[in-house]
Amino acid sequence: AQSVTQLGSHVSVSEGALVLLRCNYSSSVPPYLFWYVQYPNQGLQLLLKYTSAATLVKGINGFEAEFKKSETSFHLTKPSAHMSDAAEYFCAGALGANNLFFGTGTRLTVIP
Amino acid sequence: DTGVSQNPRHKITKRGQNVTFRCDPISEHNRLYWYRQTLGQGPEFLTYFQNEAQLEKSRLLSDRFSAERPKGSFSTLEIQRTEQGDSAMYLCASSYARLTNTGELFFGEGSRLTVL
Numbered sequence: 200a201q202s203v204t205q206l207g208s209h210v211s212v213s214e215g216a217l218v219l220l221r222c223n224y225s226s227s228v229p230p231y232l233f234w235y236v237q238y239p240n241q242g243l244q245l246l247l248k249y250t251s252a253a254t255l256v257k258g259i260n261g262f263e264a265e266f267k268k269s270e271t272s273f274h275l276t277k278p279s280a281h282m283s284d285a286a287e288y289f290c291a292g293a294l295g296a297n298n299l300f301f302g303t304g305t306r307l308t309v310i311p
Numbered sequence: 312d313t314g315v316s317q318n319p320r321h322k323i324t325k326r327g328q329n330v331t332f333r334c335d336p337i338s339e340h341n342r343l344y345w346y347r348q349t350l351g352q353g354p355e356f357l358t359y360f361q362n363e364a365q366l367e368k369s370r371l372l373s374d375r376f377s378a379e380r381p382k383g384s385f386s387t388l389e390i391q392r393t394e395q396g397d398s399a400m401y402l403c404a405s406s407y408a409r410l411t412n413t414g415e416l417f418f419g420e421g422s423r424l425t426v427l
Contacts, residue, residue, distance in 0.1 A: 208351070235365075241403070242315065242418035243354070289353050298344060298367065299416060301353030 201226040203290045205302035213310045218277040220305045224288030230292035232273040232299065234264055237287045249273060285309045313337060315419035317403050324393055325427045331389045332422040336405030343386050344416060345372065346402040347377055354402055360386060393426045
């Protein structure tokens with residue numbers, strides 16, 4: 200069955216440090232891949248998506264992710280963390296035009 | 312505000328009662344999804360509609376759950392004879408999906424259900 204796995208339920212970084220949130224997918228066919236962010240008491244918001252057009256995808260708020268088929272990975276990065284980046288981040292996949300399947304989420308804490 | 316709207320935002324009920332949640336999607340979107348999110352977990356797919364047709368239902372959607380989208384616009388999710396295990400955040404999302412690509416899902420803020 201298709202799924203995505205997020206390594207690390209909690210990640211803490213210092214303000215200004217690199218953010219790296221890990222996501223691996225399990226699917227015989229590379230799915231469409233997404234990163235969503237959820238701020239407290241808000242709905243999920245799309246950060247970026249991979250749809251096979253380019254392996255390096257740039258999203259909002261300075262985030263980017265690289266699709267690596269050989270590693271079945273789609274890790275999310277940001278060069279310099281900001282306090283406002285503190286949130287829960289979800290990796291998700293989709294096969295074709297169907298529904299999304301989500302990872303369990305990674306809570307990012309940014310330390311001043 | 313032209314985003315996805317969900318009501319009520321919070322619902323506390325006693326075990327055995329019925330509850331209904333409503334979702335108003337973005338007006339031009341043809342797809343509407345329901346997800347359930349419990350603490351510490353990612354959203355889990357429940358069901359989705361394309362226009363008024365319910366195209367897929369998860370095994371998570373027991374017989375006590377029913378969803379409708381009668382006119383292809385708003386949708387309701389009803390849970391009958393609620394159980395404590397139904398306590399969760401119920402998320403609605405909408406998208407405009409064409410056959411050859413997957414559209415971005417726009418999520419509402421969710422309806423939190425607490426079953427006592």
